[in-house]
Amino acid sequence: MLEVENVVTRYGVIEALKGVSIRVERGEIVAIIGANGAGKSTLLMTICGQPRAASGRIRFEGREITDLPTYDIVRLGIVQAPEGRRIFPRMTVYENLLMGAVPTGGRYLEEDLERVFALFPRLKERLHQRGGTLSGGEQQMLCIGRALMARPKLLLLDEPSLGIAPILVRQIFEAIVAINRERGLSILLVEQNAYQALKIAHRGYVLASGRVVREGTGRQLLADPEVRAAYLEGGQ
């Protein structure tokens, strides 16, 4: 459903992606792992047109989206829960969720809110609290909840476990698996926590210095000695 072909992305003179090709099939969880600065976040952002690819092509459901404005890409169903969560700090939890519902025009608001609360009951308790005052874990839940409010077809998750207590990490990973199973939602998951990510992923890619250096099923990558040495040292 998503095909990224030979994409190059530059920040000024820095070439953050040097010809990356990946694909995500319908209903898959695909993990992207790699060291700091490998270009993982840049890849997710480029898919959303922020920044735009300098060359290469991105197709979604057979349609070329490389040069579409970000709001059109989002309306087609590619929604990102970005690195650092980027909750609107001076908006309430409820308003943050409303912002997530922008692409649907709020048509299924009640229904979608209930589904988010079913996944993250904590958000319902914090509904009128300002986003900036939530704990890191709560912000992550809100970040994923906000993305789900858009009714995505493909969810891009950037480091959902970053800076969060292990108990919450498990809860969030369970939520990711649940969303994927129950709704058949395709997920592209970027993670530092390579072990956890590869365990739940159908397939994965290893990114290093802006290039894909390995790809395979989650199981293959977990077993790959080089991947183990580079990214799973001290695993778990």
Place this chain on the structure above:
Amino acid sequence: MAYFLQQLINGIALGMVYGLIAIGYSMVYGIIGMINFAHGEIYMIGAFVSIIFFTLLGMLGISWAPLALVLVLLAAIVITSLYGWTVERIAYRPLRGSFRLAPLISAIGMSIFLQTYVQVTQGAKIKPLQPVITGGITFTDASGFTVTISWIQVLIVVLTVALMAGFTWIIAKTPLGRAQRACAQDLKMAALCGVDVDRTISLTFVIGAALAAVAGLMATLYYGVIDFFIGFLAGVKAFTAAVLGGIGSIPGAMLGGLVLGLVEAFWSGYFSIEYKDVAAFTILVIVLIFLPTGILGQPEVEKV
């Protein structure tokens, strides 16, 4: 006491005009982090459109004040908004994403251009307006002092309060207002939520220009004379009001405007009317040194 009350009334009316202009500075700063130096000129254009339409309506024989006022108000809002929109489109949008000072320089250029454009097309001479609204309510206290609230002042207060109420509702409750706040807090994330950021920024300029147009109309009625240069002083004062209230904060802009109007009125009433503009600049300097985030400004730390 009566004298004090009179200055208070004058200060409030003046402050509301400054507040309306200040909102335009504050909103634009809030959303794209730039000071739109051409905003004072947008206000000046609002004043010119008002005077031109009053003259036009006079020629058409429409002289019943309420009707003339409504028509001029609509014309001023529509035409001035168009200027606001155009300025953003041609002078700022192409520079988005370039180095930080570029739009600022462009704004100063725009400001000079608009001043010159009005000077050339409308002439450099002061333009007077035949009084449209006259009279007021006069109170006399025991010692024989009188306090007058002119109908123009009443109009300024009523119109401003109504506009502020509507505007506050838009910002707090509508999808457009939410999109605007989202853009102000995190432009990139707003885009990732599916907000058309360029359109939201355009609308911000349009709303700011519409409010400045109303201020321009009211100032024209209040002072009775305008020229192509009025945007400069009014712009600096409104900018001061925005900084004083906390730039980026909309209630702050209104509050800053009120404080500035009151200070100016009392300064002219009790110290020196020739140096009334000094008051505004003094405040700007003091605020920038001692209270850089303003009264209602958001401290930066809350940014996640």
